[in-house]
Amino acid sequence: MAVTRFAPSPTGYLHIGGARTALFDLIWAKNTGGKYILRMEDTDQSRNSPTAAKQVMDDLSWLGIKWDEGPEIGGPAGPYFQSQRLDIYNKYIQRLLDAGKAYYCFDTAEELERMRKEASDRKQNFLYRRPAKFPTLADVEAAKAQGRDVVVRFCMPDDEIIVNDIVRGEVRFNGKDLSDFIIQKSDGFPTYHLACVVDDELMGITHVIRGQEHLMNTPGHIVMQQAFGFKTPVYAHLSVIVSEGGGKMSKRERAKVLKAAIKKAQGLDKEKLAAIGGITIAEIDEFLSGDAMPDTPAIDAMAGYLKIELPEINIVDFFKSGFLPETLVNFIALLGYSPPIDKEIMTLQEIIDTFDPTRFNKTNCLFDRKKLVAFNMEHIKMLPEEKLLSRYKDFLKEVNSPAAKADDLLLKKVLKACAGARTLAEIDHKSRFLFTADDKVEYDQKDVEKVLLKNDGEGLAMLALLKEKLAALDKISEESIENLLRGIAEQKQIGLGKVAQPLRVAICGTTISLPIFESIEMLGINATITRMERTINEYSKK
């Protein structure tokens, strides 16, 4: 029975790497019949936005990841926001201080910077080591009086520290290489290290599954656990997901693309851009020059204004691109892990049931969007009709599609006609013509040329003929339409394409759309004929 936890720092939307960690925490717990806890690590007052925790929870929920204990649900080990547990941490920090395993210090930023520079000049890693004699409370008061910030550091021993990791095996560290790290910041908040160790114990966490970026922190955590007399949990450090350009796949990627676009944009109205992003011009300049980064909504808004596509990093990005949560879950679970069964397309339940913690692999992996698309197609095919419909409606609402207002019956027909589609966005695009006013259909000029005007307007002539025939049709059904169109093609000894394509352009404005018979049936005969007339009028005169 494993008790696991996902412990995000609520700084914005949940991104793909975080989602994978969250997923494996869930899988591990559920596979062993254990418990899955969500804990918000909001100990950095400057980085945590008030809405971020909600966003992360929404994203987890969308993915179908439910926690047994945590925010909004509660539980015996709460509160589950670290910012609400300060008194607990203070008690533990005091214990370390009393035991002489932690000490106060009050270096200024400049002093620290100088020490770092000295170390790098000596071609050595910067190491903070405790003074021979720890500052007393009186020293602390004196330092405070001088206006110095006071922090608490934890004493690292010189011994070898062994981390037993499920993914990586035995990893050895030399305590001599590790700094006395800070456990309490000058604002009184604990750092990640302290809060994490204390909470894992208090919440009964047995298995810590997290990203590889935490591997170097682990020896420090283990020593601290020993100092407190805590049990050391089982560790599993997952390999990282890297993006095409190399480097960890993170939200920085999106900022990078946006920054490049802003710099490239000619005659850009910076004031307008700032207004749209809800930030100041100064903040934009700061963003362009340094490494300050606007928050996610601001980045999204500005990208929308500049009409550029940002790489998908956050879970919502994939939602908006028309991926199913089932697809993401399946795909993410296969990154750095391979199930013991010879099967790729799986439901979350199957992944949980067959989970084998020895089957993680150590290699960093690249996120292959094309494969994700292929997986999405499989999951669209696999999902029961009702479930797909509900996912599709969620999607339409999210992207503000006019189709969001359509009734279920029509949407079901659309979904059926789109069997084989790869994303929900594709389905939406292909069926937009159904939700466009008859006189608002936009014609793709290239398609018009190719299908209607070419060869002396043979397509247009076909349209005129079809209009008569369709108008004369007394029973409108997919079948009767098909019979009619096929009949004409046969009679004229031409391919069905010559008949269907002009019609398609007339009703959709483009040559890419749903199958033509279903299209007409769903659009309705009146609208079809209206659109044909409009097309004929529009292009006959030219």
Add this chain to the structure above:
RNA sequence: GCCCUCAUCGUCUAGUGGUUAGGACACCGGCUUCUCAAGCCGGCAGCAGGGGUUCGACUCCCCUUGAGGGUACCA
């Protein structure tokens, strides 16, 4: 720089001393077709390099190279 980790087709991976190195996605052909998809059939493609160990190394060891992570009063 220093510390840590990793290394099988383009990508995700199977493989744990003896395999024709398997699958999936991508890609390339062909078939099918009212468009786009989908579907069906077929194909291309890999053990980073160099040393050992061994009767035998993709598999074990060492080095090189390459990649990633850490090096914060971020997590």
